[in-house]
Amino acid sequence: MGNLYRAISADGSAFAEVLDAKDIVSEIERIHKTSAVITAGLGRLTIAASLMGYMLKGDEDSITLRVDGGGPAGQLVAVADSRGNVKSCVNNPVVEIPLNAQGKLDVGGAVGTDGTLSVVKDMGLKEPYVGVIPLVSGEIAEDIASYYATSEQIPTVCSLGVLVNPDLTVKSAGGFLVQLLPFADEKCIDIIEKNVAKIRPVSAMLDEGITPEEIANMLLDGLEPNVLDTAAPVYKCDCSRERTERVLISIGKDELKSIADEGKDTAVSCHFCGKEYVFTPDEIRKLMGE
Known part of the structure; x- marks a missing residue:
């Protein structure tokens, strides 16, 4: 199961949500038998869905993230409930492409950049909320941050990461969201920006044994963070x-x-x-x- 931790600054101006999702992404690799770059790409989208789903209020609420980037992976879909439990799928689970210029898995190359990210929130109303934005990079985290800025007008920092072993098993996986609430002042914004600039890749920190709680405290350092809640989301399919x-x-x-x-x-x-x-x-x- 995953380990999700949420904290809020003492003045209520910013909050951070961090998820260790190694077990969840390992289940993706086991079920879909994904190649390394798809484990990374679908893993990132699944982590994002879990983080965003846990922010929903109602017990029956759900969120669906769909990425159509025109790349060889085809369409990627992740669905989460309000407890952060999540499931996901991809058209083409095995894609083999060269590493990117930084020597890392080329998620953007597999996903593609010529397309859209759609976010569907089903909150029990007559019609679900639907937001659609053009993809920024196909690397997922930047696209999620762009969605929040464009569709919900919420300043958001998103980081998502998956490390894959040579034998295709998952070494580490996780992500975080940091959001500024409407009354955040300039001092708070400056502190968050400095903290984010110092933070290392989330997958590397989790691989070293740094906990979601410790990462949340790093992100909100200087803002007297307090724990909001914790959860243990899982990869869960509700088919019947x-x-x-x-x-x-x-x-x-x-x-x-x-x-x-x-x-x-x-x-x-x-x-x-x-x-x-x-x-x-x-x-x-x-x-x-x-």
């Missing part, structure tokens, strides 16, 4: 046979009849966890109402 039946019904009677008439069992796999649901021709006909 009933939900799969609804998906099949949605494709229409003509298509279902064609499937049933083939006389073979039909297997439907969940994109998020890989679980397979098998339907016999008779079960398909029942879905048609026959």
Whole structure:
């Protein structure tokens, strides 16, 4: 499970949210059998979704992040609930491209930069909130910060990182969000900027055993941070046979009849966890109402 820690400055002008997500991203690699650059890219998006989901208020609220960058990875999707529990998927889990100019995994090259980040918040209202922005870099963290600045007008610093071992297992993974609240003064802004400038990559700090609490205190150093709350989010898929039946019904009677008439069992796999649901021709006909 993940280790999520939230802190707020003593005057309530800034807050930080930090997540150690090694276990969550390890589950992504196990389920989707991703190549290193996809583990990093989908891992970053999944960490962001967990952090953003945990900021939602209602028990049934959820958030969906979707990146369409035009790169070889195809579409990346991550869905989180208000407890930070999260699931994710990608069109192409195995992409092999050269390292970038800094000698690091080229997430932007795999994701692409010619496209959009969409954020859908389902908060139990008539219509979900939808925000769509052009991708800044395809590296995910900059795109998340741009979303907050553009769509929600909230000054935000976002850092996301995944270190992958040579055997493709996850060495470390995590991220943080720092946000200024509406009444933050110039002094607070200056302190946050200096703290962020000094901070090292989040994946490197977590790999060294530095805790989310310690990272949050570094980010809010000089602002007398107080703990808000903690959580232990997990990679969690909520698929079910009933939900799969609804998906099949949605494709229409003509298509279902064609499937049933083939006389073979039909297997439907969940994109998020890989679980397979098998339907016999008779079960398909029942879905048609026959």
